[in-house]
Amino acid sequence: MRLLHTSDWHLGRSFHRVGLLDAQAAFIDHLVSVVRAERVDVVLVAGDVYDRALPSLPAVELFDDALHRLAGLGVPTVMISGNHDSGRRLGVAAGLIDRAGIHLRTDPAGCAAPVVVADEHGEVAFYGLPYLEPALVRDEFGLSRAGHTEVLGAAMERVRADLAGRLAGTRSVVLAHAFVTGGAACDSERDITVGGVAAVPAEVFDGADYVALGHLHGCQTITERVRYSGSPLAYSFSEAEHRKSMWLVDLGADGAVTAERVACPVPRPLARLRGRLDDLLADPAHERHEDSWVEATLTDPHRPHEPMARLRKRFPHALALAFEPERTGEDPLASYAQRLRGRTDQQIAEDFVTHVRGSAPDPRERDVLSDALDAVRAAEVRAEVN
Structure with missing residues (x-):
């Protein structure tokens, strides 16, 4: 079965105040032509379809056009919401759209309800794991205190349980929107750090034949079965060295994976x-x-x-x-931002406590800081979703 893996369209985003809608429309043209020319069986979109929870009307119109064109090809499309999307808004009318072969997976409760597509070798189950904000989905997974690793692990337990109840030989593909250990980040991705820890180990996805990841904007291979497609366009100058592309993945009868990159059009270097x-x-x-x-x-x-x-x-x-x-490194005017580069919010907060008080926070105080940062992040997410 041939898959086309893409993600992080960020429809409606601009580049330093330069509108990118025409470039994004050119990407959609390219996507449709690749699906047709390469005889793609299933299209995978691993989150961040829009750039914001409340997208502009032109961005919505472009998304609507993309859905109609993909549905017109008769090629199933599986799409999840990312941390930039409002899952509730993106998932409106998902049941009706599903009948057209466009499968929107935006509700964490449905992560173990796959889209099943068959080929001459049997069935492939596609599981869509939308972006899981730990503070908002802990109750869904019965977790009292958890970060990204725990909530994704709980979601994958449900996936593996569903897969175990299917016919022997059923292959599986998981779509997820997360920061996986080993991935290289850039400046244009929104921070999803919770409690100072954002990365999850690739092993959390064990059992899946292929994992189509979104969130990081550089195309990269974590393992042969776990990959980021990256964004189709550059959204910050930190992506100047990226070669924007999609993954064309062939999933063999035994679940073996071969993949090649398909370049995306570049509006301007x-x-x-x-x-x-x-x-x-x-x-x-x-x-x-x-x-x-x-x-x-x-x-x-x-x-x-x-x-x-x-x-x-x-x-x-x-x-x-x-x-x-x-200037020399000893110059007192050296950039404060340089001293903070690469440090998490948790580390900065702990350093501030140490500087003001003269002693580092103890474990209980670190937990208080972590909970406070998580609460702020959850409030921001709720405000965007609602």
Whole structure:
């Protein structure tokens, strides 16, 4: 059975205030053409269909167009909600849409109710695990205190139990939206850290023949059976080195997996330039970036006059400008943000307590901080969903 694995469309998102709807529409055109040309049997969309819980009308119209075109091909599509989506809104009319071959899985309670598709070798059960915010789904899975690993583990226990009751030889595919250990993150993904821990081990998905992941925007292989497709477009300059693509996966009769990448169209290349302004404007090596979207980090000791206006004379699509004057590491003006880079909210909060009080928080205090951060995150999610 041939699968096309994609995710993180983020319909309605812009890139540094540049609208991307035309580029997203071009991706949908490309997706449909690949499904047709490669004789795809099932399309998998692993969450973050929209960029926000309340998407714009043009984004909804593009999504509606994508659904009609996929349904028109007669190819089943399995789609889950991600942490940017409102599961309730995305799942409206899911029962009716299901009849057209578009299977929306947005309710955590239905994670063990698969979409079953058969080929000449038997049945394949597709389990859709929407993004599981621990603070909101603990009760559903009977967990009093849990993070991402525990709720995903509980969901997969239900999946394995359902699979065990099916015909011997039934193959399985799981769609999930999560941060799996070993994955490489970038700046454009919304943080899903809970209690200082966001990553879950790949072993939580043991038993599935293929796991189609969403959330991280870089296409990557965690294991041969566990993969991220990445986003079809770049949504931050941290993705400048990404090669945007989808996975074309062949699932064999025995559950063996072979996969190849299918490139996505690039609306405009990205470039991250660094140096003194005069050097950036004169260096012939940057000629290839003159039609790119450009992020420039200026290292001049003093801020140049009208830097963006001057930069755009050579790079008309320059979008972002940062200043990092050349200084030694001991310079007290060194960026505070650099000192925080790579640290979680939990670590920052604990460091603050240590700095103010002179001693690190004890285990009970760490739990209080963790619970407070979780409560804030849950409140943000509830506000978006409602």
